[in-house]
Amino acid sequence: MSRNFRSDLSDPDRFIITMELVPKAESTGRSINTVLEFSKQALNDGRLSAVSITDNPGGNPSLSPDVLGKEILDSGIDVIVHVTCRDMNRMGIESRALQLRRMGMNNILALTGDYSGKGFGGQGAPVFDLDSVNLLCFFNMMNQKSEDSDHFFKGCAVSPFKWTEPECYAQYYKLRKKISTGADFIITQLGYDARKYYELIQFLKNNDLKIPALASVYLLTPRVARVMNSGRIPGTVVSKELYMKILEEWKSDKRTGYFASVDRAAKLAAICKGLGYRGIHIGGIHRNFKTVKRILDRMAEIENSWQDFLKEFDYSQPDHYYMYEKNKQSALSSDILAPKNSKATSFHKLHFKFLHSIHNSLFSINTPHAAIYKKISRQLYQNSGIVYHLVKFFEDVLKKILLNCQQCGDCGIEYPGFLCPESGCPKHMRNGACGGSRKGKCEVYPDRFCIWYLAYQRFALIEKTENMATACAPPRMWELNKTSSWINFHLGRDHHTKLCSIAGACNTGLCSPKKQTVKTDRIK
Ligand code: SF4
16 A cells, blocks of 8 residues: 555644665666665555655765656655755756655655765765755745645654753754744754653743654674774764674574664663654664564564663763753653753854954844945945955955855854854854764864854853744855955845745745744743
């Protein structure tokens, strides 16, 4: 019987099972046959609501999920297509969305995406013209523009497994934004810490966010556990202790190791169901659908005793930050928020306070002198003479010193706490952290702090970290590249203006987050 992911998700009595399929860099051959065979068996099995297909996983080229997805969809099982922002600019993504609609495919997992990997002739240019929040907003607008106004059913990702307080809050604040901009479901990243899985459920409940969440469950083999433990798969966490345990399980014979891994996946699935997840998203199975059946059969056997397994999923790191205090009676968290202790360094305090005050007095729409600034800017812009170039030169030098400015002409420093998203973030994220940071450090440049980690500490200085959940940044306006961002702002030419279609949509509340605070009190 064919399944429909969206209607299955709307059935409160159904626990949703989906599975991730990973095509490789070939258009025919064994990997493609395996994926198609998996889908056929998933359909026959009847327990899966959809399969999801990755989009150039790890940033490396593979067969298009749209093409493969269409073939699978036609065979009778629903498909969730991963759409990342890494390889296409907004035009490419719009063209792809039109193609997906034409093909009758509607389930989207909107992702920022891993950084670029290697293709023909070396590493590809990372695009990141949009981010995952913009992408959700874009698919909303695609829906609004069409007769079939709810064609695209849009999912987003979150990593509840972050180490530090700033990363943890940055993830949830961005999730808040994604939900406000139209996400219909959530799929988590992978970790082996039941308390962290529960934290997401607590956050959703505490903020009255009624969105279904699917928990990632994975078949961990020693090879994958090693890669995840080394941090080479962004957003996933496998502790050293768990990795050693898996090595031990697989040491004597592979069969014992394999069944231990199946059992672990089934127990984690049962726990997530018990914690309140609406479903699970199974990954890491590439050879034989029998493994999926074994996990689901085992899960069905043990799911009523899920609480007995909680202690087996306590792979927290000694320095892990949890948003809620530990519950002394169980292996989970209580409903009391943990203290916030993260502090900006003296340099960041000074840098933030200086730029914050300058910005408020010179670059706020509400500044009392806005009309004067606008008049001066108009004269400079219309004359475009030597004075304009002198102002532009002064701006470039000052902002290069203060922000390592790249002269994008459409300044977005107010979003990441007065840091430059162009020079500070290799993915140019204006709406929050991607899932890839590790212990506060950038996924791409591990010697640098993630700017969103710093943004949290900087906003904490003025008790405004919740800005990270409510200030929605439209995509950068490329037509302003290498022009004066100061003048563009005062003339209303940059993304703050309603002339930019997405900014216009945000300003009219179409896709902007509701100005709702993120609750930090006890769970009701
Ligand atoms: S103008 Fe663009 S490149 Fe320059 S500081 Fe602002 S965001 Fe960064």
